Amino acid sequence: MNRLDAYSAGSRKNRRIAAAIRFSIIAVLAICVIAVVVRIRSMGFQLAEEGVEEEIQYLDSMVDLTPVLGSRWTTVLNGLKEKDMPESWDPPETSRLIPDIDGTNEPEPVVTEPVTEDLKTSWKGNIVTYDSAGDVYLYGEPMGVHNGIVADALTGKTGGILSAREEVPNSYFADALFIGNSLAVGLEKSGELQAGFSANIGLNVRTFFTQKFISNRDGTELLTAVEAYARAGGPDRVYLVFGINELGWNSARAFTAQYQDVINAILAVNPNAIIYLQGILPVNEEMCRAGGQYDTSYVNNKRITEFNAAIVSLAEQKGVFYLNPGELLADTSGQLPAENTFDGIHLKGTALTVWVNYLKSHAVVPG
């Protein structure tokens, strides 16, 4: 081999080596880029998941009346997590909605749909947004109702007096919550209804916000009725039993003004709750007077009628429902029969059964 051939052979070898080195460098760089992209994407999902966990933790510790659904978001932007609870939220115009249908908090097939105001208010449950290049996650189930107004499928009514209809099964009350006074305590103790109860003697529409009587799960804390409602995740069916302890207030208007705050607080936690306002039950005035425990100057059926009329108006105004089991409990003179009560106010067994049967035949099934 001459020197020229040797030089050519050496150059070709060097070029091959150089090419191999260049190829290797390019390959390593490509792998690095792919790894970084994959990592960023996984971080995004991870942050979205962490956002869900944080949101869940926040809801678990929430005790105030801050609206939960529709206006609280954990927003992930460009990998930075930002807790924000704006009054309104303007999503990108072309957001992609990825519903968590199966509740696994895992990303699911992308659905191309703009996030509208309607969609925001109709989603229930923990809400997390992950916003990176226009991706938006909303977790929860669509409720199909809007603005907190629930229409009765039978009559189309969105509040006020409910007429009798086919009885619902006992299971209807499995996710219902009764909040109220000693009458509700009596219902709870009777075992006639398997439902949740946040009831206490003496509870009224004011102490709904202040009286701590409900133990949390581990017994370390006592909660008010409103706190317990929020901690329970805002059950969908709420029966409010108030009024007998407020008959001594200045007026029915003073009572319903405070009662309105109770309704607002419940709707703030769950805008789609079906709320029933129960009319004040009739009393036996003679027994109340004889027992010496109740002042019949205001604990009487005439005042109860006046207060119940105010409750009906409130129900119609707020788009919630009014129940009047008293119409089945009162005798022809409007009194609670003596055989149905211990003391003129609190019910005995058979009367409680009548009450429960009334509830079963006056239940809203949303339309």
Added chain:
Amino acid sequence: MKKISALIPFLLLILVLSLVSCGSPSGATQPGASQTGPSSDSEPVVLDIAAVAARLASECSFSEELTENSAYLSAKFRSLAEQTESCVAYVPTGITPEEVFVFEMKSEEDTAQVKSVLESYVSRQKSDYADYAPLQVPKLENPVILTSGKVVVFVVSVDNEAAESVAKSVLGIG
């Protein structure tokens, strides 16, 4: 290797038998019968708490008829759920604070916690009834809280002194 393979079924049988024997309750059970006195055996006698609660509800004095509703008790004292084997309650539907609760705990050590929870409960009841129905408060002054082994009994009645005697008789304690 064949010998080892032949031994495997026997080893599995021994394992299964040992697991089954661990699940067997120890001590004698006397369903439907209340204890009338301390047992002379070293083995503790297991009380039938349903029978205990029923006797208390029928033999103590109450101003209203009490209804059996153990689900109410479970819901009321969720913080005790993990330590509680079972519980029975007799409660009124009227305004009186009179009640009968009987808890069977998973261990004797858990009874102290139950007593503490019940004392807090009584304190809250007194506060609530003081505002709402003060005539009922005297019934809460000396509620019956007694333990026997793993069983805790709680009674608020019209006559708590008499109720205590009944409870001691039912539990077989002096």
